[in-house]
Amino acid sequence: MVCREVCDCLCFYLDEELDSGKAGEVEMHLRFCPACKREMEIQIALKRLLQRRLGSVAAPDSLWRNVRFELGRAEEYRESGIQALDLILWGTHIAQFYNTKDDVPEILVPYIEKGLEDNELCLWITSEMSEGDARDALSAHVPSLQKYVDRRQLQFFSYKDWYLSEGRFDLQKTLDGASRKYQEALSNGYSGFRVTGEASWLELPDWDSFMEYESILNNFVSSYKALVVCVYKEGKCTTDNIVDVMDRHKYVISKMDDSWQLRRSAEI
Amino acid sequence: MYRIRDIEEKNRAFEEVAFRYMNPLYSAALRMTGDKSEAQDLVQDSYLRAYRFFDRFKRGTNFRAWLFKILRNVYINKYYKELKAPQTLEISNIEESVDLVTTATPENEIFSSLLDDEVTNAVEALPEEFRIVIVLSDLEGLSYKEIAETLDCPMGTVMSRLHRGRKLLRKSLYEYAKERGYVKD
Numbered sequence: 001m002v003c004r005e006v007c008d009c010l011c012f013y014l015d016e017e018l019d020s021g022k023a024g025e026v027e028m029h030l031r032f033c034p035a036c037k038r039e040m041e042i043q044i045a046l047k048r049l050l051q052r053r054l055g056s057v058a059a060p061d062s063l064w065r066n067v068r069f070e071l072g073r074a075e076e077y078r079e080s081g082i083q084a085l086d087l088i089l090w091g092t093h094i095a096q097f098y099n100t101k102d103d104v105p106e107i108l109v110p111y112i113e114k115g116l117e118d119n120e121l122c123l124w125i126t127s128e129m130s131e132g133d134a135r136d137a138l139s140a141h142v143p144s145l146q147k148y149v150d151r152r153q154l155q156f157f158s159y160k161d162w163y164l165s166e167g168r169f170d171l172q173k174t175l176d177g178a179s180r181k182y183q184e185a186l187s188n189g190y191s192g193f194r195v196t197g198e199a200s201w202l203e204l205p206d207w208d209s210f211m212e213y214e215s216i217l218n219n220f221v222s223s224y225k226a227l228v229v230c231v232y233k234e235g236k237c238t239t240d241n242i243v244d245v246m247d248r249h250k251y252v253i254s255k256m257d258d259s260w261q262l263r264r265s266a267e268i
Numbered sequence: 269m270y271r272i273r274d275i276e277e278k279n280r281a282f283e284e285v286a287f288r289y290m291n292p293l294y295s296a297a298l299r300m301t302g303d304k305s306e307a308q309d310l311v312q313d314s315y316l317r318a319y320r321f322f323d324r325f326k327r328g329t330n331f332r333a334w335l336f337k338i339l340r341n342v343y344i345n346k347y348y349k350e351l352k353a354p355q356t357l358e359i360s361n362i363e364e365s366v367d368l369v370t371t372a373t374p375e376n377e378i379f380s381s382l383l384d385d386e387v388t389n390a391v392e393a394l395p396e397e398f399r400i401v402i403v404l405s406d407l408e409g410l411s412y413k414e415i416a417e418t419l420d421c422p423m424g425t426v427m428s429r430l431h432r433g434r435k436l437l438r439k440s441l442y443e444y445a446k447e448r449g450y451v452k453d
Contacts, residue, residue, distance in 0.1 A: 046379060049387060050391070050406045051406065054388060054391060055407060057294060059290045084345075085346075086342065087317065262346075
């Protein structure tokens with residue numbers, strides 16, 4: 001073995017990952033080559049430096065406690081289908097801010113798809129993205145979409161039918177509708193209720209009333225087997241509007257530099 | 269639907285095999301995220317995911333590698349957003365950029381003069397694909413086979429990344445030492 005070959009495999013030799021034949025050749029070379037021996041000493045020093053300075057760190061007590069606590073309620077966790085969120089607890093209320101209509105399904109399609117897979121009653125309240133758009137987007141990922149629609153595990157409503165009475169937001173009607181659907185989910189044997197509602201139709205005169213609804217919903221879902229994603233068009237919101245929304249949801253997902261970013265309400 | 273006793277048994281079995289890796293997972297998470305609070309969240313999320321898929325773990329295969337693989341996947345999906353925008357550093361260029369240097373000060377002496385923070389910064393500044401193999405091999409003591417399982421890549425890739433990553437780290441530690449005036453030319 002020449003020096004170059006030895007140097008190329010020295011680090012594997014030190015990691016005890018060379019087969020015995022090759023390791024023997026390296027050892028033989030090191031016995032007679034001070035330059036390679038010195039190189040080995042440097043590599044050992046580097047390895048020791050890392051182990052000494054950055055070696056195993058004890059997990060803090062709080063981590064042990066938190067892991068035990070969360071595992072104790074692991075059965076309450078659901079697959080969100082949303083990559084940035086991963087597993088979430090029943091009762092999680094999330095806001096999604098979008099820029100263009102094409103952004104909407106990137107979050108909602110996997111979210112609804114997972115709910116259907118996991119035997120949840122799923123509700124999609126549409127606005128800028130129509131029911132037809134939502135169906136098209138979903139059908140590319142859920143081949144048996146029609147089956148879910150036929151057995152009413154997946155239901156679509158337009159924002160007009162779900163939120164409005166005589167052209168204005170109707171808080172009581174919306175809450176009653178949500179409560180009715182939740183009961184429907186449980187009495188039909190679904191494991192829970194997953195909903196998304198798009199609010200791009202929302203105009204200033206209805207804003208305060210809608211925020212009151214969001215506050216009530218925030219309390220309502222926390223104790224139920226329900227997940228909610230509320231969808232807002234970022235371009236239609238003022239800074240104050242965005243703060244209002246952030247105050248009323250546990251997580252906020254928004255798109256920055258072409259990737260979805262997640263923030264917890266505590267960080268906001 | 270699980271019965272209470274099933275859940276209790278699953279919890280016990282899981283804790284028995286999984287909790288012994290809490291410290292190594294936390295250490296690795298700390299080196300991956302560079303942030304204590306994020307590292308804790310990452311470990312917690314990884315345990316939840318491991319618990320959820322515990323039934324799918326193949327008995328007799330390497331549990332430690334399986335756990336690290338989950339940690340790595342959760343990290344990429346949830347925490348390492350930048351990975352979605354590929355790093356511009358070309359791996360092939362690194363080899364040329366890390367020609368080792370010769371100085372009057374022996375390198376092992378240079379290493380010992382560095383502060384903990386400088387070593388940490390040098391490791392955290394490594395491109396992700398190199399940092400992870402160094403963390404798993406040098407800090408957590410995983411074998412190449414375990415690392416290959418964790419990263420879902422061939423052993424040859426692990427070896428080449430380790431080789432290059434260590435060279436790069438050495439170069440960057442040397443630069444730190446030079447900036448601080450620890451090196452005599």
